[in-house]
Amino acid sequence: xxxxxxxxxxxxxxxxxxxxxxxxxxxxxxxxxxxxxxxxxxxxxxxxxxxxxxxxxxxxxxxxxxxxxxxxxxxxxxxxxxxxxxxxxxxxxxxxxxxxxxxxxxxxxxxxxxxxxxxxxxxxxxxxxxxxxxxxxxxxxxxxxxxxxxxxxxxxxxxxxxxxxxxxxxxxxxxxxxxxxxxxxxxxxxxxxxxxxxxxxxxxxxxxxxxxxxxxxxxxxxxxxxxxxxxxxxxxxxxxxxxxxxxxxxxxxxxxxxxxxxxxxxxxxxxxxxxxxxxxxxxxxxxxxxxxxxxxxxxxxxxxxxxxxxxxxxxxxxxxxxxxxxxxxxxxxxxxxx
Amino acid sequence: xxxxxxxxxxxxxxxxxxxxxxxxxxxxxxxxxxxxxxxxxxxxxxxxxxxxxxxxxxxxxxxxxxxxxxxxxxxxxxxxxxxxxxxxxxxxxxxxxxxxxxxxxxxxxxxxxxxxxxxxxxxxxxxxxxxxxxxxxxxxxxxxxxxxxxxxxxxxxxxxxxxxxxxxxxxxxxxxxxxxxxxxxxxxxxxxxxxxxxxxxxxxxxxxxxxxxx
Numbered sequence: 325x326x327x328x329x330x331x332x333x334x335x336x337x338x339x340x341x342x343x344x345x346x347x348x349x350x351x352x353x354x355x356x357x358x359x360x361x362x363x364x365x366x367x368x369x370x371x372x373x374x375x376x377x378x379x380x381x382x383x384x385x386x387x388x389x390x391x392x393x394x395x396x397x398x399x400x401x402x403x404x405x406x407x408x409x410x411x412x413x414x415x416x417x418x419x420x421x422x423x424x425x426x427x428x429x430x431x432x433x434x435x436x437x438x439x440x441x442x443x444x445x446x447x448x449x450x451x452x453x454x455x456x457x458x459x460x461x462x463x464x465x466x467x468x469x470x471x472x473x474x475x476x477x478x479x480x481x482x483x484x485x486x487x488x489x490x491x492x493x494x495x496x497x498x499x500x501x502x503x504x505x506x507x508x509x510x511x512x513x514x515x516x517x518x519x520x521x522x523x524x525x526x527x528x529x530x531x532x533x534x535x536x537x538x539x540x541x542x543x544x545x546x547x548x549x550x551x552x553x554x555x556x557x558x559x560x561x562x563x564x565x566x567x568x569x570x571x572x573x574x575x576x577x578x579x580x581x582x583x584x585x586x587x588x589x590x591x592x593x594x595x596x597x598x599x600x601x602x603x604x605x606x607x608x609x610x611x612x613x614x615x616x617x618x619x620x621x622x623x624x625x626x627x628x629x630x631x632x633x634x635x636x637x638x639x640x641x642x643x644x645x646x647x648x649x650x651x652x653x654x655x656x657x658x659x660x661x662x
Numbered sequence: 663x664x665x666x667x668x669x670x671x672x673x674x675x676x677x678x679x680x681x682x683x684x685x686x687x688x689x690x691x692x693x694x695x696x697x698x699x700x701x702x703x704x705x706x707x708x709x710x711x712x713x714x715x716x717x718x719x720x721x722x723x724x725x726x727x728x729x730x731x732x733x734x735x736x737x738x739x740x741x742x743x744x745x746x747x748x749x750x751x752x753x754x755x756x757x758x759x760x761x762x763x764x765x766x767x768x769x770x771x772x773x774x775x776x777x778x779x780x781x782x783x784x785x786x787x788x789x790x791x792x793x794x795x796x797x798x799x800x801x802x803x804x805x806x807x808x809x810x811x812x813x814x815x816x817x818x819x820x821x822x823x824x825x826x827x828x829x830x831x832x833x834x835x836x837x838x839x840x841x842x843x844x845x846x847x848x849x850x851x852x853x854x855x856x857x858x859x860x861x862x863x864x865x866x867x868x869x870x871x872x873x874x875x876x
Binding site: 513519537550 | 675718723749750794828873
């Protein structure tokens with residue numbers, strides 16, 4: 325995404341250009357003063373005790389020549405400093421923008437150093453957010469598992485126990501008992517729902533194709549959106565991380581379509597294109613679902629980056645939007661699915 | 663007497679299920695197991711008519727155990743117990759050889775009915791899956807595709823549409839001011855008329871409809 329700037333690429337540059345900025349300014353000033361002094365020594369010009377008009381003119385011209393020379397020489401050295409300062413005030417990480425690299429300009433080193441710093445910051449930041457995402461996912465996984473295996477089972481015990489009491493309690497508390505049973509049932513449903521939102525168990529248990537199917541039928545059930553789903557046969561086997569990324573991107577894209585796109589149908593397809601596994605979510609909506617602020621495009625891109633993939637959003641001008649996730653896979657083609 | 667094998671990794675859940683089942687005079691739990699592998703082993707030692715398996719168990723899951731059991735020469739019927747309100751698990755359970763799928767959150771109400779349906783040779787379709795089967799059927803009808811040649815009564819048609827909208831049996835009963843029993847009967851009739859009564863028919867339909875991967 326970001327153009328990598330070669331660092332320390334000073335080949336073919338004169339030793340002068342490799343000098344630190346401070347010494348370069350000193351050298352330039354010194355050189356100008358030396359030339360001026362030399363000019364005074366070798367030229368016939370002299371200054372009388374009472375300065376004559378002609379001598380003043382020569383002095384002023386000499387001074388102006390020195391200043392202009394100095395200015396011109398320093399300009400090429402110091403201009404990049406101002407450029408970098410201006411850039412630093414407005415720079416946004418992760419937009420991939422970099423300062424143009426001057427090739428002959430002696431300020432190239434400054435710009436190069438600055439660009440390299442941006443690169444480092446960016447890669448550190450994406451590593452950090454990758455780490456945060458992974459930590460979040462594993463925590464969600466743990467909680468969802470706990471909810472299923474512990475809370476869910478405990479509530480099931482209570483539900484079955486209450487059923488056993490049915491018909492054995494005095495009539496005046498039978499209604500109460502029924503109420504309790506319904507509450508426990510509602511609790512069990514809630515536990516299941518929360519666990520599912522935290523982590524799609526179907527992905528771990530039944531694999532990506534089933535998880536996508538569940539996702540699509542969820543969307544179809546809760547709204548007027550028609551959902552079409554195609555999973556090409558013979559997809560390469562994806563790692564658990566890759567499957568999770570595909571699932572989460574599909575989930576995010578479908579949520580956007582349902583919320584913002586004003587679409588009537590959406591298609592979800594998973595296929596192999598050359599060296600990539602590609603997930604595409606296309607809608608026929610009038611609004612650009614993928615481009616609405618807060619639509620989670622940045623989140624999708626961050627997730628994709630985790631596994632070396634990219635997310636692109638195209639269209640949106642009334643002709644539907646397409647969200648496409650490409651994941652490079654290196655494994656040979658084998659039987660997909662589980 | 664129907665002899666039952668019960669497998670769940672949670673001992674208290676097992677006890678609860680057992681007590682519910684044994685309230686019926688003709689049901690007897692003859693063996694228990696704490697995971698899928700134990701269940702498969704227990705089947706070698708006990709004559710069993712029905713295996714009730716929790717879908718999520720350590721060592722060997724209920725789905726794996728069901729596949730294993732289906733390979734036997736005279737396999738018992740299999741019923742799945744599950745926390746997952748998700749039709750994909752239901753269809754996978756059918757593919758693995760189970761005849762029914764009961765959500766734990768309605769196990770107190772549905773378990774015995776599911777056991778009876780299973781022993782009759784019917785499939786116990788869990789309500790969540792019925793919704794997407796209904797949606798798929800209505801979608802085909804709308805698109806003018808060929809659908810099983812059936813005549814649903816007006817009531818059944820109403821019920822089918824409500825099911826497709828994701829309404830529970832209880833809600834449908836309230837909406838149409840009919841009893842829960844009647845709704846259940848309508849659902850059974852609808853499935854039978856659409857040719858989705860037993861495991862094989864249902865699985866075939868779900869695969870053709872693209873609800874699950876073949």
